[in-house]
Amino acid sequence: DGGITQSPKYLFRKEGQNVTLSCEQNLNHDAMYWYRQDPGQGLRLIYYSQIVNDFQKGDIAEGYSVSREKKESFPLTVTSAQKNPTAFYLCASSRAKNYGYTFGSGTRLTVV
Amino acid sequence: KNQVEQSPQSLIILEGKNCTLQCNYTVSPFSNLRWYKQDTGRGPVSLTIMTFSENTKSNGRYTATLDADTKQSSLHITASQLSDSASYICVVSDSNYQLIWGAGTKLIIKP
Numbered sequence: 041d042g043g044i045t046q047s048p049k050y051l052f053r054k055e056g057q058n059v060t061l062s063c064e065q066n067l068n069h070d071a072m073y074w075y076r077q078d079p080g081q082g083l084r085l086i087y088y089s090q091i092v093n094d095f096q097k098g099d100i101a102e103g104y105s106v107s108r109e110k111k112e113s114f115p116l117t118v119t120s121a122q123k124n125p126t127a128f129y130l131c132a133s134s135r136a137k138n139y140g141y142t143f144g145s146g147t148r149l150t151v152v
Numbered sequence: 153k154n155q156v157e158q159s160p161q162s163l164i165i166l167e168g169k170n171c172t173l174q175c176n177y178t179v180s181p182f183s184n185l186r187w188y189k190q191d192t193g194r195g196p197v198s199l200t201i202m203t204f205s206e207n208t209k210s211n212g213r214y215t216a217t218l219d220a221d222t223k224q225s226s227l228h229i230t231a232s233q234l235s236d237s238a239s240y241i242c243v244v245s246d247s248n249y250q251l252i253w254g255a256g257t258k259l260i261i262k263p
Contacts, residue, residue, distance in 0.1 A: 046195075080161075080255055081255055082156065082241070082252070082253030082254050082255050082256070083196075083241075083251075083253040084253075085251070128193075130195050130196075132195070137249040138183070138184075138245070138249045140186070140198050140201055141196075141198070142198075143195030143196050143197070144195050145193075145194050145195050146193065146194065146195050148193070
């Protein structure tokens with residue numbers, strides 16, 4: 041079955057650590073996205089990629105980095121520069137920018 | 153400023169009852185409006201996508217309406233079931249396909 045897989049489901053980060061969230065899709069979608077979700081707020085775009093080896097900053101890219109070396113994979117690194125990383129992170133993909141999105145199940149990141 | 157406002161913030165209804173969720177937006181120029189259902193701890197799942205020319209769109213017990221003149225949309229749920237308990241998110245796309253997300257309405261269905 042085609043879908044989008046995020047791992048891990050739960051992640052704990054110590055102060056000063058970098059952590060990487062995985063996102064893999066087998067839908068043959070060109071576009072992939074990373075969103076952050078905080079309670080009581082709408083989803084906020086961190087980074088997006090329209091094509092392999094190319095990506096653009098979203099509204100809240102500071103403290104995050106991404107790579108897109110393969111069409112299927114779009115990992116997100118939360119660096120120590122992100123001062124408030126505790127949140128629910130969602131990865132999504134779409135055939136193109138104006139098509140519907142398919143979301144993964146999310147990764148809940150907590151700073152300990 | 154492009155914004156999407158949803159109301160109510162939360163809603164509790166009894167199983168079997170109907171309910172309507174509201175979405176007002178100030179996004180311009182408008183491309184499309186989407187409704188998503190998000191179960192707790194899961195990713196959102198698309199319910200409907202509506203373009204400027206569509207007034208009503210149904211997906212099973214879910215019916216979305218769009219009034220592009222007043223910039224309002226509603227999501228009506230008929231004969232609610234316990235599995236309808238979730239957050240419902242309204243998202244508006246502008247002509248550059250930038251998505252503006254509402255904060256969602258949390259719906260709780262009680263038996």
